[in-house]
Amino acid sequence: xxxxxxxxxxxxxxxxxxxxxxxxxxxxxxxxxxxxxxxxxxxxxxxxxxxxxxxxxxxxxxxxxxxxxxxxxxxxxxxxxxxxxxxxxxxxxxxxxxxxxxxxxxxxxxxxxxxxxxxxxxxxxxxxxxxxxxxxxxxxxxxxxxxxxxxxxxxxxxxxxxxxxxxxxxxxxxxxxxxxxxxxxxxxxxxxxxxxxxxxxxxxxxxxxxxxxxxxxxxx
Numbered sequence: 741x742x743x744x745x746x747x748x749x750x751x752x753x754x755x756x757x758x759x760x761x762x763x764x765x766x767x768x769x770x771x772x773x774x775x776x777x778x779x780x781x782x783x784x785x786x787x788x789x790x791x792x793x794x795x796x797x798x799x800x801x802x803x804x805x806x807x808x809x810x811x812x813x814x815x816x817x818x819x820x821x822x823x824x825x826x827x828x829x830x831x832x833x834x835x836x837x838x839x840x841x842x843x844x845x846x847x848x849x850x851x852x853x854x855x856x857x858x859x860x861x862x863x864x865x866x867x868x869x870x871x872x873x874x875x876x877x878x879x880x881x882x883x884x885x886x887x888x889x890x891x892x893x894x895x896x897x898x899x900x901x902x903x904x905x906x907x908x909x910x911x912x913x914x915x916x917x918x919x920x921x922x923x924x925x926x927x928x929x930x931x932x933x934x935x936x937x938x939x940x941x942x943x944x945x946x947x948x949x950x951x952x953x954x955x956x957x958x959x960x
Contacts, residue, residue, distance in 0.1 A: 760790050762931035763867045763951055767841060770865055770923065770953045771796055775836035778860065780823050780853075781843030785811035788818070799835075801826065824848045827856035835861040842949075844868045844910075845901040855917060858956050863922070867951040870926070872906030872944040891948070907944045910952070918957035926950045 760768075764787045771777060773795040779788050782800030784807055791798040800818035802808050811818035823840070824847050838861030840853070845868055847853045857864035869892055870876075879887040886896040894901070905913075907926060914921055926934040926947025934947050943950070 762927060763841065763949060764790055766925060766951050767839060767865050767867060768794060771837050777837045777839060778835045779839045781840060782811065782818055783807050785814050785816045785818060787841055788816050789814065823853050827853065827860060830860045832859055833862060837861050837863050837865060839865045841867045842869065845904050847903065850903050851913060851917065858919065858954060864954045865951065866954060867949060868905065869949050870907050870947045871904040872908060873948045874945050907947055907950045908940060911940065914954065920955045920957045921952055922955055923953040924950065
């Protein structure tokens with residue numbers, strides 16, 4: 741599947757891929773078939789189900805008991821756990837890939853979580869909403885309030901998201917902790933990839949969300 745086939749975060753893809761979110765399709769494309777994967781913050785298991793259809797051995801960890809129950813009802817290997825406190829219990833190189841999909845901004849210590857992802861897995865895939873997206877900026881500038889979008893509908897006092905970041909912020913964090921960015925894709929409002937040949941500031945302005953494939957830097 742090419743990157744061009746992905747659809748918006750709140751949309752679906754039809755046909756042989758079934759009905760899956762755009763970022764999930766992109767994440768699944770980055771994982772080699774036959775790999776062993778841990779999905780951190782796996783929700784109700786939609787991504788794990790997609791990975792399963794592609795011959796990938798997926799396991800999950802989810803904070804909410806309700807989410808775990810729904811995953812188990814689907815026959816998925818998911819346990820209850822907290823990314824901030826429980827990743828330290830996993831051994832080094834336990835997985836080929838560790839995925840953190842739309843969850844980074846809800847963690848209490850994003851840097852520590854990211855470091856654990858790359859300790860546990862040989863590669864990590866991280867996706868997150870871009871707080872530098874132009875619609876976010878416009879709501880702050882003109883409306884004077886914390887932004888709300890279709891994909892981030894909660895009010896500031898109800899949201900579980902406590903560490904929003906921009907694409908630029910995330911790239912700087914990767915540089916600080918010596919993380920290699922093997923692949924990066926920014927998706928616009930309609931789920932279309934922002935052209936690769938455009939500078940970072942364009943991605944930061946027009947990417948509604950981003951997906952990064954990461955590995956350990958040379959100094960690790």
